[in-house]
Amino acid sequence: xxxxxLCYHDEDFVGSWSKxxxxxxxxxxxxxxxxxxxxxxxxxxxxxxxxxxxxxLRKENPPVVLDGPYAETKEQLLGFxxxxxxxxxxxLDVARDLGNANPxxxxxxxxxxxxAPGGKLK
Amino acid sequence: MTDTAWIGAALSSARPQAVGxxxxxxxxxxxxxxxxxxxxxxxxxxxxxxxxxxxxAAWLIMVARNAAIDExxxxxxxxxLPEDDHAISDxxxxxxxxxxxxxxxHYRDDILRLLFICCHPELPPTQQIALALRVVSGLTVKxxxxxxxxxxAAMEQxxxxxxxxLADANVPFETPGAVERNERLASVAxxxxxxxxxxxxxxxxTAETRKPLCEEAIRLxxxxxxxxxxxxxxxxxxxLLLLQHARADARFDAEGHxxxxxxxxxxxxxxxxxxxxxxxxxxAMRHRQSGPYQIQAAIAALHxxxxxxxxxxxxxxDLLYSALEAMQPSPVVTLNRAVAVSKVRGPKxxxxxxEPLAPRLLNYFHYFGxxxxxxxxxxxxxxxxxxFDRAIALANTSAEAAHIRAHLDxxxxxxxxxxxxxxxx
Numbered sequence: 001x002x003x004x005x006l007c008y009h010d011e012d013f014v015g016s017w018s019k020x021x022x023x024x025x026x027x028x029x030x031x032x033x034x035x036x037x038x039x040x041x042x043x044x045x046x047x048x049x050x051x052x053x054x055x056x057l058r059k060e061n062p063p064v065v066l067d068g069p070y071a072e073t074k075e076q077l078l079g080f081x082x083x084x085x086x087x088x089x090x091x092l093d094v095a096r097d098l099g100n101a102n103p104x105x106x107x108x109x110x111x112x113x114x115x116a117p118g119g120k121l122k
Numbered sequence: 123m124t125d126t127a128w129i130g131a132a133l134s135s136a137r138p139q140a141v142g143x144x145x146x147x148x149x150x151x152x153x154x155x156x157x158x159x160x161x162x163x164x165x166x167x168x169x170x171x172x173x174x175x176x177x178x179a180a181w182l183i184m185v186a187r188n189a190a191i192d193e194x195x196x197x198x199x200x201x202x203l204p205e206d207d208h209a210i211s212d213x214x215x216x217x218x219x220x221x222x223x224x225x226x227x228h229y230r231d232d233i234l235r236l237l238f239i240c241c242h243p244e245l246p247p248t249q250q251i252a253l254a255l256r257v258v259s260g261l262t263v264k265x266x267x268x269x270x271x272x273x274x275a276a277m278e279q280x281x282x283x284x285x286x287x288l289a290d291a292n293v294p295f296e297t298p299g300a301v302e303r304n305e306r307l308a309s310v311a312x313x314x315x316x317x318x319x320x321x322x323x324x325x326x327x328t329a330e331t332r333k334p335l336c337e338e339a340i341r342l343x344x345x346x347x348x349x350x351x352x353x354x355x356x357x358x359x360x361x362l363l364l365l366q367h368a369r370a371d372a373r374f375d376a377e378g379h380x381x382x383x384x385x386x387x388x389x390x391x392x393x394x395x396x397x398x399x400x401x402x403x404x405x406a407m408r409h410r411q412s413g414p415y416q417i418q419a420a421i422a423a424l425h426x427x428x429x430x431x432x433x434x435x436x437x438x439x440d441l442l443y444s445a446l447e448a449m450q451p452s453p454v455v456t457l458n459r460a461v462a463v464s465k466v467r468g469p470k471x472x473x474x475x476x477e478p479l480a481p482r483l484l485n486y487f488h489y490f491g492x493x494x495x496x497x498x499x500x501x502x503x504x505x506x507x508x509x510f511d512r513a514i515a516l517a518n519t520s521a522e523a524a525h526i527r528a529h530l531d532x533x534x535x536x537x538x539x540x541x542x543x544x545x546x547x
Binding site: 016067088 | 405
């Protein structure tokens with residue numbers, strides 16, 4: 001069984017770490033990841049850029065583009081994609097196509113800061 | 123991360139919201155700050171034992187307010203203050219309720235009021251920046267003094283003076299209307315940009331000391347953007363700071379000399395900061411509401427996108443500068459544009475562009491540096507030497523002077539063989 005582990009924290013808090021503090025946390029996490037990776041149990045890992053860089057597409061007809069992250073609490077996170085796009089407009093085009101295939105709800109489009117594709121899972 | 127480092131980060135991230143709310147209650151900056159300090163001391167006692175509260179800002183606001191109210195009561199009735207532990211014991215029950223009441227309704231105006239007070243028009247820019255770093259960011263006087271390269275006493279005095287001026291100025295504490303809010307937003311953005319520039323314009327030997335100013339400015343810009351998610355100019359400002367700061371590690375050589383953009387090792391630029399900046403520009407452009415910060419960010423972005431200096435899109439940069447010129451006419455903007463023009467149309471056109479600026483930029487270091495460079499490209503070496511000499515005389519930092527001296531050395535090297543040939547004839 002594959003599990004997704006979704007990371008939540010206060011970004012003001014994480015953002016107030018110094019470069020050294022941030023690096024220390026990443027190093028500790030790296031050790032845990034390395035261990036999993038050796039066992040063939042680690043898939044892709046992504047660290048997202050701050051929510052200030054996010055845009056939200058509400059899958060209405062026609063779709064509405066909003067600045068900022070997805071803020072509703074009535075809906076739940078059901079899945080995610082990682083797509084390679086030249087810019088935000090290209091990413092929004094992908095989101096619109098996906099939205100046409102499955103209307104309702106919303107997509108938050110957030111640029112990825114760090115990405116490790118991960119090895120082959122056993 | 124150690125306990126104290128963890129708590130320090132939590133306190134500093136809660137600070138703008140907490141001090142902003144306390145300022146709304148007390149309508150006095152000193153009282154609000156003092157109350158927050160007291161709450162922080164209690165947090166340092168309580169959090170390591172009881173674990174962090176779910177909403178640190180709400181916890182701090184309530185503890186600070188209760189302590190201040192107790193103090194008022196104590197002064198009135200001369201009754202002893204309840205035991206510290208007693209005062210804190212029932213916090214956890216009410217914290218949730220308080221957090222509910224604190225829901226975004228005041229949040230935005232509290233922080234904006236706090237930021238705006240710091241950039242009150244009565245205050246000169248140096249005081250604005252110092253006050254914001256002290257009050258909003260919570261840096262210690264010592265830290266700020268270090269970043270500004272002045273003594274602790276001088277910085278203490280600067281901040282005290284700023285507060286005294288504010289007290290005299292009758293700052294309004296009401297929630298601003300829409301028009302005023304926009305004006306405030308512009309002055310807050312300008313102040314954040316000033317803080318950044320204080321750090322960014324540092325010379326090599328002080329760059330490391332002053333870097334926290336750049337980081338703090340970025341933190342404030344992100345904060346402002348979270349409050350105003352759909353303001354393209356706030357996106358532009360944040361992008362501009364991120365894209366410039368991304369080059370921090372590549373801007374100085376081992377001796378602390380400034381490395382020009384085209385000579386920087388681009389592999390040392392910080393990729394995530396660049397990506398964040400580019401993402402914000404993409405967001406801003408969708409609004410089709412151009413502004414000076416967005417244009418400057420777009421120019422910085424074109425440099426960031428160029429993997430090698432030769433692949434820089436100078437034509438687009440020229441266009442962006444001409445848009446900026448139209449929006450904010452200034453000889454300095456024209457001077458910057460001329461650099462792009464020299465790449466697109468050659469040094470002769472660029473020189474013609476900056477000749478008329480001379481009377482207004484008589485004492486401007488960069489004018490003579492750029493002028494010397496154009497003259498040098500045109501082979502007018504003697505005139506170039508005069509311009510470079512003038513630039514060195516006007517240099518603000520040793521790094522600037524050293525940079526021009528390198529030009530002069532090159533000039534001497536290049537012109538020597540020709541001179542010796544001439545003398546043979």
